[in-house]
Amino acid sequence: MYKFEEINLYQEKLDLKEFVKEVNIEEMDEPVNICDLSVLAKKYTTWLRFMPRVKPYYAVKCNDDGRIVKELANLGTGFDCASKNEIKLALEMGASPESIIFANPCKPASHLRYAKEKRIMTSTVDTEYEIYKIAKHYPESNLVIRFLCEAKDAQCPLGDKFGCNAEADAASLMLLAKSLSLSVTGISFHVGSGCNDFPAYNRAISIAKNLFKFGEMIGYNMKILDIGGGFPGADDDKFATIAEIVNASLEKYFPDENVEIISEPGRFFVASAYTLVCKIHAKRDVRSEKKADLRMYYINDGVYGSFNCILYDHQKVTAEHFLEENDNLQKFKTLIWGPSCDALDKITDDAYLPNLSCGDLIAFPNMGAYTVPIASPFNGFLVPKTLYFKAN
Template identity: 45%
Template sequence: MDLDGLDSQKQSEIDDATQVIKSPIDVPSILMEITKNEEQDDPFYVCDISDIIKRYEEWKAAMPRVATYYAVKCNDSRIVLEVLAALGIGFDCASKEEIRKVLSLGVQPDRIIFANPTKKISHLKFAAETAVTLMTFDSEVELQKIKKVYPSARLVIRIKYDDLSARYVLGQKYGCDHVIEAPGLLRVAASLGLNVVGVCFHIGSDSKDPLVFSKAIAAARHVFDVAANLGFKFKLLDIGGGYPGDKKKSIKEIGNIVNSALEKYFPDLSVEVISEPGRYYVNTAFTLATSINSVREAVQTDPETKDQTKVRMYYVDNSIYGALISIFCDEVYTPRPLEVDTTSPLRPSIVWGSTCDTCDKITKDVVLLPEMNISEWIFFEEAGAYTLSISCEFNGFATPKIHSVVDEEGWLKLTSQVPYPLSRDKFVIGNKPEYFRIGLTGPNKFKTNYF
């Protein structure tokens, strides 16, 4: 088939389609196939949809009582939202635009929690217009706003309970003290005639201490009891986010702690329990590939010892302002050569980003890498969380394109077995062209077996 003859709309459909691969997903092999095209020199992601499905199933097995509301801010790419919507999970939205994006997928408003304790008036009005009723608060000012704009909303009081070892501690910005402040806020809500239905907390993004979940659930129990004395009938507990997003950590440990705490403090199964995972679902599904556009040999002098080291500098086609922006928040990404020459000695190396900013340094310290050259590729695993959603195009470098793949089993689930099946038109399979573009000016042949 001549792709050059396709109209732009049809070409866009092929570009955005997810490839169905019969064999097990081997991301490095997929990266190699894509980079074989001589015209491919822009950075890109490979998103393994099968990994997202696997994470969903592992969660259900570990915490069957806890429904998930995906934190859209973590990665708001359309393919991710479509897959999670198909699986039937809910969504944690923080703004009008995030709500709009989720609703555009056909998701019903009762599958959304407006989980921003400080909402703009116009965003509250939009929630009211679109029947998104469930939302959080942690202050009297927020209660007054809701009373004025959306008095029929169902409210969830956010309490503060931090894991101080988490990568991002949130309690200094959001959440009320569950002993000192929560009772007063509930009394204000009662005086305003507002409908408070439950409690939420977030122990911190990328939490390190799972036991904090148990302590936070106990604190939520206290607020439930206070609310009952004030005449409220709480039926919702939101245990927030903070779940691991790397391959080496299992959700099982947190699951055991959460399950035990729920059994102890919330044995009444009529209480609905939800959560707001973000990086858990998407981080390991995304791999970033970027080419080397320049190489330089340099001598570095240690400021203390004055020792000199010859270092090989690699300049790649992405940056800490783009797909690797989480480096600003102390995230560490390990560069891996796509094609490894086992005979090449390891050299002290530094990987620099594509912008002209001297802060644009991808490897914080000198690392050992085999000797590589211009136009060779390196890749970074576990690049799905807080990358796409917060990157920018500083210095004019575009956001990498996403190339999504799924195995046969995942494809069957998404198109026939999930609560909200996806259309088969969203996939490149046997009855579709085997030639398609990957953000290129010409066709690219992807040789992995289809069925």
């Protein structure tokens, strides 16, 4: 029987149908995340294959489950942390201080003092106020200047909030740092999470080159280029296309192998490691002309839980059923609701599923990114427990 406290081992393939056969459906009144930790190693291999020059610093915010962070630390990734608690977690899970970048450009002073205590040397900045704060609380920091270069199309744009203007502000930030005797060692950008405008990476890398030159001109030893996140979670073909663009840009603008190229992928590593399994506990047929046109299912997780990713991360989720494989099964337009007493709690209204019953399970693949850390137990419906698996 599967155990929640342990890592469950599987041979060759993690078969969810087998899982469903063995699991006690009665106990499934709460949703369950199936986390395949082996996916992380596969994604890391894919990363190294396509972008060997770029070292990934996993963005902890994306999924801060300790087992995920530990697995990635064991694999050898670095970590992008945004707060004191993320730094603490990464260190506890085995990351070294040198493998952490404090990549939140707007940091509370107490978090900065914690970074100093733990010797997290590299911090991202994009305003003069942050530079003054660092001069006061942690002047030994190595600064990475984040500029704005936004994708024309991204699932979650970040540019309204972060990134200095590369032309108007980046040089003066470096000069200010210089006047305060601070060290600037790199340049960063984030084109937006879920980037769908791949040439944005090329545009940003070419701008970064100019900022590198300026930093060197005023006497800084510029050694880090941080190309941020934005990589797809479950589509490795898209990732390969982005990698081709990034590699060509690096070859053109940063041929010097001494420049350390890093990145901050979140979604890329964890999205496909999770499948969320939910149970239908109520059903309603919406009839017109005495015919059941639309099936509505009420399941045990919703937009206040794992499916917060629909509201905050603009994810599109896919529902899969567990009935025996049969192409001839008639499919019906289906609306799936979350469990709360709130009509905003709608998961999808354009699924096509066979006729399911109360007690049947529905699986949602690719649910590992921007789900777990944000879910709340609103209305008394608990967030999913996680069952961890790994290939033997």
